[in-house]
Amino acid sequence: MSHRYFFLCSLLASSLSLHGISAAVDYQATNYDPNTPGGIRFTNEIGVPYTKQIMGTINDFIWTTVFQQNNPSDRKPVDSVNLYITEIEGYEGITWGNNNINLSSSFLEGYQGDVIWGFTSLLYHEMTHVFQWNGEGQTPEGLVEGVADYTKLRANYVSSDFAKPGDGDKWDQGYDFTARFLEYCDGIVPDFVAKLNAMMKFAFDVKYFEDLTGKPVDQLWQEYKAKYGH
Incomplete structure (x- = not known):
């Protein structure tokens, strides 16, 4: 096989992997x-x-x-x-x-x-x-639903009544409230949600938030609320 043919095959395979994943x-x-x-x-x-x-x-x-x-x-x-x-x-x-x-x-x-x-x-x-990974059922339901709404947020498919930054009563309240909190965590640690999802493949521990950010989740939540004046 010529080097040129091998290169073209490799380029095609790369294109297919990127555009037809x-x-x-x-x-x-x-x-x-x-x-x-x-x-x-x-x-x-x-x-x-x-x-x-x-x-x-x-x-x-x-x-x-x-x-x-x-x-x-x-x-x-x-x-x-x-x-x-x-x-x-x-x-x-x-x-x-x-x-x-x-x-x-x-x-x-x-x-x-x-x-x-x-x-x-x-x-x-x-x-x-x-x-998504859910810690084989161990991940809190509010976080599971929050990750799902975070996807909508990232895709810009949220309606006008979607929670605003800082809304909510607790970090695992779920859906749009937790999605906004995850968005905040992403601003602290790039690709936070991707990293958290990977950690939840087989189990869940609330300490994952501290492992990724250096801060316990309750502190993160307090700082998140304070940032937006809540």
């Missing part, structure tokens, strides 16, 4: 409520082709930007992600069984504004649950 993951979307108002809205305004395409885009964003897992061995082993449009009592979306996501048809029915935007924002959150 999630190609090995299979994405499926099924509308189980096609005749309901929400199911009809999914078919008419969102559709399966867009859903599968954006699932790949989100997957790439989670691996490369949020968790910085460019080495496949660092990632949670997921071969497929299945999305189901169905009725869910009390939830906009839920992730279950490791790689399955249910999105509420009622949520789609009642969404005010650009439903594609709202659908995509919710997918950033739910797909993070598929790929």
Whole structure:
């Protein structure tokens, strides 16, 4: 094999790894409520082709930007992600069984504004649950949900009622409150969330915050609140 041919093959492989990082993951979307108002809205305004395409885009964003897992061995082993449009009592979306996501048809029915935007924002959150480490179930639920909302924040898919910096009563309150706190930690230690996620592969200890920043989490929270005048 010539050096030039080897170089071109290497360059092609590098390009594929950078631009098609999630190609090995299979994405499926099924509308189980096609005749309901929400199911009809999914078919008419969102559709399966867009859903599968954006699932790949989100997957790439989670691996490369949020968790910085460019080495496949660092990632949670997921071969497929299945999305189901169905009725869910009390939830906009839920992730279950490791790689399955249910999105509420009622949520789609009642969404005010650009439903594609709202659908995509919710997918950033739910797909993070598929790929994040959670200390094999030991990570507090508030932190798990906070990391998922942090992905939405990084992707700039948050609505006007998303928590503002400094909001919240405790660091593990969850969702947007914890996401804003994680954003603050990222400002102290670059790539904080990626590093924290890696540490939570097999276990969780609140001391991880101190290991990464040099400060206990309660001190971090107090300083975070003080920074924003709360």
